[in-house]
Amino acid sequence: MNVMEGTPYALPGATREHEELTRTWAPASGLLRWFRQVDHLIIGRRFIITAFIWFALGGLLAGLMRLQLAVPENTVLSNDQYNQVFTVHGITMMFLFAVPIMEAMAVFIIPLMIGTRALAFPRANAYAYYMLLFGGMMVYTALFLNMAPDAGWFNYPPLSGPAFSAGKRVDIWAELVNFTEISALTVAVEIIVTIFRQRAPGMSINRMPLYVWAMLVTSFMIVFAMPAVMVASNFIGLDRLVGTHFFNAAEGGDALLWQHLFWFFGHPEVYIIFIPALGMVSSIVSVFCRRPVFGYTAMVLSLVATAFIGFGLWVHDMFATGLPQSGESFFTAASMMIAIPSGVQIFCWIATIWLGKPSFRPPFLFVVGFIAIFVIGGLSGVMVASVPLDLQLHDTFFVVAHLHYVLIGGSLFPLLGAVFYWFPKMTGRMMNERAGHVSFWLVFAGFNLTFFPMHKLGLIGMPRRIYTYLPETGWGPLNLLSTAGAGVLALGMLVYFGNALVSMRRGALAGADPWGGATLEWATASPPPAYKFLHLPVVHGREPLWEGPENAPVVTGVSTKKREVLITRTLDAEPDHLYVYPGPTVWPFLAAVTTGSMLVAGLFTPWAFAIGTAALLVFMTGWFWPTTKKKEGEAPPNEGAAAA
């Protein structure tokens, strides 16, 4: 039985193609298969699960902090433990969860959505996954050994420098940045190339789904933002390991240099997390309102504008450092300006809902929750963009509230909606709707209970990153309320992920297209076969599945005996050439082990980098050793069929 029977782009009676493609694209088998996979669905699923495991651990740490702060002078955690816990919570959520999960979702969905059989650079993708896995393992091992980073996720020198942070804690921060940024940059490049060169014929750049646009923009932001933090982390690593003085004012260095480098990454980072979520929201709004998102061009321009402006406001995290007035005004203006494209998108979604017929299924509920919460985060963002207000609000619990409204409201809510929405594509089964509703309301109520009181706490003087406070401060009741809210939030998360775990085994079978989706990922079986599409689709509009795919042409002539992928041109997606992708291989795993060992050994000696680079050269040679399979006489792709 052919799993593709009845999907839109599968020509009937293609049993031979199905069998050959299944053989050609077969995942790795045998004892070592776990280490050899390169398929984007397999790696994508692992990526998603791993990122959610880091999320759960980061959430537990947040729970510990809430317990500690529930009442004044609490003793759940010591000051030393608290500092490690809040630091690891921050780096987990920012480095190990937020960016990886957004990339992981794209690794899984993007190739399907643009109608291709593989992600570009499949081996690099596997390598990127292992780097994330090893990085997280390193940090949590360190946490259990009581040697986790404790100078904050922002890791400001001189506190993080050799004089004030002895031991290896801060070095682990620096190496974690290397692990995660290598991973993030690798995936970003894969996504850019996949989107630019592998779109289905006919999917010209002005027909790309908004989610694809969002991931394209995000990936470019990653490429420009991440190198800044890698430079910073390696500078601090050098200061600590070999005694350079990049950040040591006493020797001509500058502590503020760090803040510029870090926030030049750190502020775009927020948008790197947020923009993919905007793409998810557009996908969900469109499907559950049964109409295309209103204002496609405005939406795309808003995404691009957000990315550009996102690089022009890093100083707004540094208003209290005593920079010149006129400079600060510029960054205030930029920070407020970024609210305009966000506003445009909110207005366009509301217009879409207005014009469409909304159905309140869980993914859509999460999107409505997103709007209700994110707008608060956006407005408090305008407040902290103002220099005078920021002087009061900066580094207080007001900012803790603001950033969680933006990141949980702006990113996690759409993500939870998107996981619910794409869950059938990933597992072949539906998540339970009733449990979905329950989890939404628990998460929504718990979130607001936890974080709304923090606005007030900041205004009445509670600074961030304090492990305790005196009863006389009057911060006790609101903190207790917040901790109670965190309990509700945790319960909601448990229901949500419990639902996912149970549904993975026992959920209702989904079929290819359970939601009546518009984009190409719904044109293949759930879960998709290893070759993704029996025949590559050709598209004629922005919502291919809503435009009568039954009679749509398909591409023929792509080899079924080799892992051949159709490469199309960047702007108009006209077929350009065929390219054979590599199959399962163990080299990426070995290269990742080598890189990981080098970085971990680099905690202790600079020699690790000299030896590690040489070793890596050997493994990279193995990786790129040309395969000598004889070339078969294959016909070029049948462009006539594609254009038909």
Place this chain on the structure above:
Amino acid sequence: MTLAMLSGRGIQSALEPAGEHAERIASLWDVFLGVSAVVYVLVIAFLFLALFRRRREDSADRSRSAFLAVSISTVLTTLVLFGLLVSSIVTGRRLAQMPAHALSVTVTGRQWWWQVDYESADPSKRVTSANELTIPAGVPVRVQLQSSDVVHSFWVPNLHGKQDLIPGHENAILLEASRPGVYRGQCAEFCGYQHAKMALWVNVLDPKDYERWIAAERATSRIPATPEQRKGQEIFMSSPCPLCHNIQGTDASGRTGPDLTHIASRRSIAAATLPNNRGNLAGWILDPQHVKPGSFMPPMVLEQGELEPLLTYLESLR
């Protein structure tokens, strides 16, 4: 009296301004809060209308009116943001004005306490104190901010916003309290183990009281008057205390810990962590790592009968 002060609410709050700068910021806050509330209500109202409006069966294309609505909303957003930007910049400029004549105080951030130096053109009138900033009401005070170790941030929310203390950089903040009172400030930039217990008291005095206070501070420490105090001073001088602490007019001239010349006149010990009374002082001297783990104050090992005279001596340093 100290306890009564401690339990006073609103002494570390941006919402209860007691100084010119904090008042300006609070007014700007009211503007932003009001505008935000209106915007939020409008957005949510439209969202709910869109979600729950009654949908008639006619299939008239409404995307033209939607286009109009989105365009108007965008233009309005831009105008509102521009208005907020202007009000923010106007307030920012007012806050940045530095008067030509102001009292000058230097605050140095230390892990995890504040050194406070009252500057004077006459070096003999310079006063060094710690963890307590005393200023006259209605007089502009320029506070120079510097750090000798890591980045800290000086924040007394009732008087002004915060300003960072960064090694290698000179910052300053202008305070002008409008009325006498007591306020609390706290370090706002994470600075290590005891970031949470790095606070300070700000006493705003009537200008006449301030003159009396600063005159008293300029004096060297009191000479022990009773045998008990004399014994306490001997114990202090023969212990490791003078290596870190200074007591003006004695041989104790350490500079790494807070100046103790007038310790008994201060509200708190351990950087506004404990009220300054005999019991807390005893606990702090014997086991500082219990009160403030990670602090650089080592526990003192004292012989039987040494603690009481030592406390009596310290309590005499008014």
